[in-house]
Amino acid sequence: MDAFYLIKIGEILLKLGNRREFEDRLRSQLHKRFDSADIPHTIEMYPGRYFVTVPEERSADAEFILARTPGVNGYARAIKAQKSVEAVLAAAIEVARGRLAQGKRSFKAESRRSDKSFPLGSFELSARIGEVVLAAFPESRVDLHRPEFTINAEIRERAYIFADPEPGVRGLPVGSGGKGILLLSGGIDSPVAGYMMARRGLALEALYFHSYPYTSQEAKDKVASLAHVLSAYTGNLVLWTAPFTETQLKIKKDAREDLTTLMMRAAMMRAAGLLAERIGANCIVTGESLGQVASQTAENLRLTQSLTDYPVLRPLVGIDKEETITLAKRIGSFDISILPYEDCCVLFSPKHPMLKAKLEREREAYDRLDLDALIIDALKKADRQEILQGPRP
Amino acid sequence: MTYLDWASTSPPDAGILHEAAGVAADCYGNPSSSHALGTKAKAKLEEARARLAGAISPSGAAAAAGASMAPRLLFTSGGTEADGIVLLALLRQALNSRRDGSIKRLHVIATEIEHAAVYEEALLLKALGIAVTFVAPESDGRVDPRKIGAAVEKDSALVAVMAVNNETGAIQRLPEIALAIAEAALSFGRPPPRFHVDAVQALGKTAFDPAASGATSAAFSAHKLRGPRGVGALWTAGVPQAGVPLEPLSLGGGQERGLRPGTENLQGAWAFAAAAARAQSAFAGHAAHASALEARLLDGLKHIPSALALPLGRAAGDARYSPYIMSAAFPGLSGEVLARALSDLGIAVSTGAACSSNSRRTGRRVMRAMGLSEELSLSAIRVSTGELSCEADIDAFLEAASSAYRRLKT
Numbered sequence: 164m165d166a167f168y169l170i171k172i173g174e175i176l177l178k179l180g181n182r183r184e185f186e187d188r189l190r191s192q193l194h195k196r197f198d199s200a201d202i203p204h205t206i207e208m209y210p211g212r213y214f215v216t217v218p219e220e221r222s223a224d225a226e227f228i229l230a231r232t233p234g235v236n237g238y239a240r241a242i243k244a245q246k247s248v249e250a251v252l253a254a255a256i257e258v259a260r261g262r263l264a265q266g267k268r269s270f271k272a273e274s275r276r277s278d279k280s281f282p283l284g285s286f287e288l289s290a291r292i293g294e295v296v297l298a299a300f301p302e303s304r305v306d307l308h309r310p311e312f313t314i315n316a317e318i319r320e321r322a323y324i325f326a327d328p329e330p331g332v333r334g335l336p337v338g339s340g341g342k343g344i345l346l347l348s349g350g351i352d353s354p355v356a357g358y359m360m361a362r363r364g365l366a367l368e369a370l371y372f373h374s375y376p377y378t379s380q381e382a383k384d385k386v387a388s389l390a391h392v393l394s395a396y397t398g399n400l401v402l403w404t405a406p407f408t409e410t411q412l413k414i415k416k417d418a419r420e421d422l423t424t425l426m427m428r429a430a431m432m433r434a435a436g437l438l439a440e441r442i443g444a445n446c447i448v449t450g451e452s453l454g455q456v457a458s459q460t461a462e463n464l465r466l467t468q469s470l471t472d473y474p475v476l477r478p479l480v481g482i483d484k485e486e487t488i489t490l491a492k493r494i495g496s497f498d499i500s501i502l503p504y505e506d507c508c509v510l511f512s513p514k515h516p517m518l519k520a521k522l523e524r525e526r527e528a529y530d531r532l533d534l535d536a537l538i539i540d541a542l543k544k545a546d547r548q549e550i551l552q553g554p555r556p
Numbered sequence: 557m558t559y560l561d562w563a564s565t566s567p568p569d570a571g572i573l574h575e576a577a578g579v580a581a582d583c584y585g586n587p588s589s590s591h592a593l594g595t596k597a598k599a600k601l602e603e604a605r606a607r608l609a610g611a612i613s614p615s616g617a618a619a620a621a622g623a624s625m626a627p628r629l630l631f632t633s634g635g636t637e638a639d640g641i642v643l644l645a646l647l648r649q650a651l652n653s654r655r656d657g658s659i660k661r662l663h664v665i666a667t668e669i670e671h672a673a674v675y676e677e678a679l680l681l682k683a684l685g686i687a688v689t690f691v692a693p694e695s696d697g698r699v700d701p702r703k704i705g706a707a708v709e710k711d712s713a714l715v716a717v718m719a720v721n722n723e724t725g726a727i728q729r730l731p732e733i734a735l736a737i738a739e740a741a742l743s744f745g746r747p748p749p750r751f752h753v754d755a756v757q758a759l760g761k762t763a764f765d766p767a768a769s770g771a772t773s774a775a776f777s778a779h780k781l782r783g784p785r786g787v788g789a790l791w792t793a794g795v796p797q798a799g800v801p802l803e804p805l806s807l808g809g810g811q812e813r814g815l816r817p818g819t820e821n822l823q824g825a826w827a828f829a830a831a832a833a834r835a836q837s838a839f840a841g842h843a844a845h846a847s848a849l850e851a852r853l854l855d856g857l858k859h860i861p862s863a864l865a866l867p868l869g870r871a872a873g874d875a876r877y878s879p880y881i882m883s884a885a886f887p888g889l890s891g892e893v894l895a896r897a898l899s900d901l902g903i904a905v906s907t908g909a910a911c912s913s914n915s916r917r918t919g920r921r922v923m924r925a926m927g928l929s930e931e932l933s934l935s936a937i938r939v940s941t942g943e944l945s946c947e948a949d950i951d952a953f954l955e956a957a958s959s960a961y962r963r964l965k966t
Contacts, residue, residue, distance in 0.1 A: 376896035376964065415966050 166222035167243055168229060169323050170213040173236035173333055188364075189213070189234040189336035196228045196398055199552050209320055214243075226329070231395045233362045234339075235331035239315075244322040246281055248291070254324035255292040255314050256299050262312040262326055269306035270296065276318040288316055335364030337398055342366040342444040343476065344435045347390060347402070349382055349504060352450030352479055354389045354496040355487050359478035360448045361397040368442060369393070369400060370435055372407035372541075382504035387550065392496045394552040405434060405545040410537045417532055421517045422525065428458050428467045429529050434538045436471030441542070447471060452479045452487070457516040466520040470529070558903045558949045562780070563722050563757060563881050563940035569782040572830045576784065580823035587820050588811060601822050604829040605629055611832035612759065612776065612791055613767045627767060630790045630812040631825045635756040636673040638775030638790035639716075641804060641815055642752045643677040646686055646714060648803040663687040665707045665715040665749075667699050668925035669726075673775075674716050674754050675921070687711070695927050697726030697867040698876060705736030712741070712749040713800070719758035719769070723922045723938055724867055725881030727762055734770020750800075756780055756788075760835030761843070761880050766791050773802070776832075778824065782942075783831030787824030790815070842943045843879065847872070849941050849950055850879035856954035860961060862887055866936055867926055881940045883923075886957070888965040891920075891937045897960040898937075903953050906938045 175185040190206055193215065197204040202221045207214040215238075217225040222240075229238040242257055244250040259270065272292035274285040283291065292314055293305050317323045345357040347369035357367055371386045387402060394400040410430055418426045435447045451459045458467075468475055479487055491497035517525070559567065583600045585593025609629045632638040643664075650662050666678040668690045682688040689707045693699045699717060708715070715737055720727050734751055741748040753771040758764035760781040766774040777788040792802065808817025835842070851872035857863050865871075866883040886894055891907035898905055907920075923933035939953060 376893050376900065377890075379892070379896060412964075412966075 164219045165216050166219050166225065167241055168215045168217075168225065168238050169241040169317075169325055169328070170215060170229065170235055171237040171328060171331075172211065172213065172234060174335055175234060176211060185234070185336060185339050188339045189232075192232055192234065192336045192338065192398060193228075196232060196552060197225070199399060200224055200228060202228075212317075212319070212323075214241075227395070229331060230329060231332060232336075232398075233332050233334040233364065233396065234336035236333050237328035237331050239325040239328035241323045241325035244324060246278065246318060246322050248283060248288075251288065251316055251318070251322045251324060252291060252295045254322070255316060256295060258314050258324050258326050259296045259300060259303065259312075263300055263303060267311035268302060269304050269309070269311045270314060271305060271307045271310040272296070272314045272316065274316040274318070278318050278320070281318045288318070292316060332362055332396065334362030337361055337364060338366045340364030340366075341446065342368065342442070343446040343448045344439045344442075344444045344473075345369045345448045346431060346435055346450070347371050347386055347393075348450075349385045349389065349500065349502075350450065351484075351491050351497065351500040352452065352455075352487055354393050354450075354500065355490045355494065356448055356450035356478050357393050358396050358490065358494050358496075360476060361393070363478075365446070365448070365476075367393075367397050367400060367448065368403060368438075368444065370403045370405060370438055370545075372431060372434070373404050374408045374411055375406065377408065377411075379504055381502075385499060385502055385504050387548065388499045389496055390550040392494065392499065394550045396494065397552075399552050400550040402548045402550050403438060403545045404548065405438075405541045407431075407541055410534055410541055413534060413537060414532060418528070420513045421515055422528060423513055424458050424516050425463055425466065425520060425525065426529055426532060426534075428463070429470050430534050430538060432467045432475070433470040433534070434542060436473055437538065437542055438545075439471070439473050444473070446474045446476050448476045448478070450479055450487075451477045452482065452484070455484065457518050460518055460520075462519040462521070463517070465522055466525050466529075469522060469526055558952045560939045560941060560945065560949060560953055561904045561906050562942035562945070563938065564906050565779050565785070566782045566942050567944065568779070568784055569831060569834070572782070572827050572834070573784060575830060576823040576827035579826045583822060587822065588809065597820075597822055601631075601820055601825055604822070604825040605631070607829040608789060608825070608832050609791075611829065611836040612774075612789070613765050614836075615765055615767045626794050628792045628794070628813065630792070630816050631820060631828070632775075632788045632790050632812075632816050633786055633821070634779075634788035635671075635754065635775045635777035636788075637816070638777075638788045639671075639673040639752070639754055640677055641790055641806075642750070642773050642775070642802065643674065643681060643714070643716070644805040645802050646681055647684065647805055649713060649800060650684075650686060652803075661687060661711045662713045663689070663709045663711040665689045665691060665704060665712060667704075667717050667728075668692045669697070669699070669721050669724075669922045670716060670718055671722055671754055671756065674718070674752075678716070692925050693726070695867060696869070696876060697721055697724035697922075697926055699728055699733070701729055701732040701736040704733050705740040708737055708740035708744075708749070710744045710746060714750045714752060716752045716754070719753050719755040719764050719774070720762055720878045720881070721922065722757050722881065723936075724883055724926070725757075725878035726867070727758075727876060727878055730764075730769035730771060738770075750802075757878065757881065760832060760839065761846075762878055763839075767793070778828035778831055781831050781835045783828045784824055787821055787828045789828065838943070845943065846879040846941055846945075849945055849947065850882060852947055852950045853882055853939060853954070856950065857884055860886075860954070860958045862965075863957070863961065864932070866923070866928070866932070868928075880942065881938065883936050883938045884957075885928075885932045885935045886937070886961050886965070887931060887935050889935055889961055891935050893964060894935075894957065894960060895937055897964060898953070898956055901956040901960065903956050905953070906940075907936065 204217045242254040244254045272289040274288040343365045345367045347353045390402045583597040585597040587598040738748040753774040755774045756777045772793045774791045779785040804815045854872045864885045920933035
């Protein structure tokens with residue numbers, strides 16, 4: 164038997180001139196993800212609704228993907244039926260049977276009829292569904308205000324009957340917003356930033372700076388694990404690991420102590436800009452949040468921003484750590500992020516870091532460090548790893 | 557790879573492993589079975605036990621001949637389990653005293669430099685309501701016997717002091733500590749508490765004899781002296797201390813006098829006995845060799861600018877330390893980073909105890925306890941040698957450490 168899913172799309176519907184492009188993007192994203200997980204499937208597209216069919220034994224894997232694909236607003240296991248009253252009512256009883264088996268009792272029915280040739284109106288159809296379900300299951304009862312489940316019937320090109328769609332991550336299909344470089348560290352923030360931008364349709368390649376031997380192989384593996392978690396949302400993901408030790412040692416040696424962290428951030432931004440150029444990305448994404456640490460004041464962000472003309476997107480800029488942690492827990496990155504492996508910042512811990520950089524003065528200090536050759540070399544040696552969107556854990 | 561991590565584990569002696577495999581294949585009967593195969597295995601096990609007892613405590617073994625209260629030796633799965641049997645027995649004691657109301661309170665003393673096998677168990681006892689006093693070492697890494705004596709209370713039931721520290725090599729003054737414990741207990745009119753010694757780094761490497769040290773129990777491990785992993789021993793003095801017999805927390809089929817139930821690891825026991833006997837017979841030669849390597853290392857360290865031997869001021873030939881274990885600080889470079897860099901250069905060393913380098917929680921407890929600054933503590937690495945180590949190993953380490961330190965120091 165096959166599992167049949169009705170998929171609701173949201174924001175895409177608001178697009179006017181280029182809606183078709185977004186729809187194609189979402190379809191190809193779904194194909195890619197199901198293919199990557201080796202799930203045989205078919206996708207049907209109708210205006211405002213997609214339908215996916217997979218083998219029953221892969222239904223849990225399919226739901227894992229549907230729940231994490233940006234552009235999908237919600238999805239529900241559905242029964243597709245012929246457009247006859249009898250067929251719809253029979254399917255409604257089946258849907259109700261499934262919910263009652265989960266111990267739910269109170270329900271209501273909701274119908275939408277876009278095919279006006281169907282003999283019953285929406286209101287009448289809902290009432291009939293209520294009647295037949297009550298008759299079939301004496302333990303059930305109707306509750307229009309706080310039902311434990313809702314039976315939906317949609318009469319369109321065919322009839323679809325389902326209950327309580329599961330939420331998707333909404334947003335726009337990955338790739339519709341272009342491609343960005345995500346600065347991925349081992350921390351809590353950057354994976355969340357990546358998740359948020361993937362939901363805005365950005366395809367991502369992640370860039371991690373590895374300062375071996377100051378940072379360990381475990382720290383590097385941790386970043387790969389984070390990329391793996393993220394890939395459930397972004398689809399297959401490229402992870403670049405750039406060796407950064409030489410650059411950092413030079414900063415440590417030549418920069419004023421209070422500027423070391425800031426200079427490192429600036430160097431990272433420079434590297435991200437160069438990589439963006441190389442791979443054809445059109446923006447840079449970071450997990451920075453205003454005022455969270457010394458390097459993330461507006462003045463300091465202005466300095467780091469000055470190292471690239473790509474827009475630097477900071478989806479976490481206005482939210483606090485607690486909100487970020489809530490999101491990190493939801494996407495499953497939190498438990499990995501808190502593993503105790505040091506990141507490359509351990510090399511620098513100025514007691515009194517510069518809080519308010521003066522653009523001209525500090526930019527000049529950065530330029531004097533003359534890091535470009537080292538940064539270019541680091542990118543040349545960078546390791547490119549394809550993180551395949553993994554199966555359901 | 558230049559192997560300078562013998563205090564973590566040692567390369568096993570292939571001949572001994574081979575011999576033990578033969579014993580395992582040949583004497584496969586369960587030593588507790590009454591049939592001929594069982595009897596044969598039992599005999600082999602007792603042969604290993606006598607041999608190991610002789611290697612561990614020549615004086616105790618000699619005195620034991622004919623004595624009814626002879627010291628006993630139990631095979632365990634390793635040093636950690638041997639420590640655990642003694643420490644967790646306190647829980648049985650607490651349970652018994654709650655039942656009969658004889659003792660209101662139980663008190664344990666441990667040093668702050670104990671191996672995690674003792675330290676973590678002591679923390680567990682504390683969490684379970686047993687009073688625990690931790691005694692700090694002096695800056696030379698040794699514990700002052702008077703401080704142990706001063707920590708003894710009326711209700712003290714157990715004192716745990718390791719024989720040789722696994723990070724600094726500091727040798728503890730066990731006979732003086734035993735005396736201080738006895739005197740303090742006497743002042744309360746009580747018999748002395750149990751005195752447990754973790755001797756994992758001492759066996760075969762220092763002149764440690766549990767019977768002569770005043771210990772009432774001692775823990776040993778085979779893999780530190782070229783035996784296999786998964787086997788250790790618990791030595792107990794013949795006389796039950798303070799009239800309280802050691803009662804196990806783990807119960808089962810009653811093997812090893814009930815203290816370590818479970819089918820006996822005959823091949824492990826056999827190999828442990830062989831390895832210990834071998835180490836004991838070669839003791840003097842190995843020790844002289846280790847001292848020469850110690851001198852070479854400590855001398856070489858002086859030529860690396862800013863590097864320091866730990867404990868501060870340790871010099872070659874100092875009888876306060878085991879020549880097999882040395883620590884060194886490289887200020888401005890985390891020990892973990894240096895160990896990683898050395899590994900890339902083909903040199904194996906540890907930062908402190910290999911088994912605790914996985915957990916950040918405890919940090920560098922032993923170094924901190926000696927009063928070293930956080931910076932020095934975190935920059936420490938441990939170099940430990942063994943009978944197969946040679947001068948070229950020390951030279952390779954010094955050269956690699958010197959160049960890595962120069963390059964990576966911040």
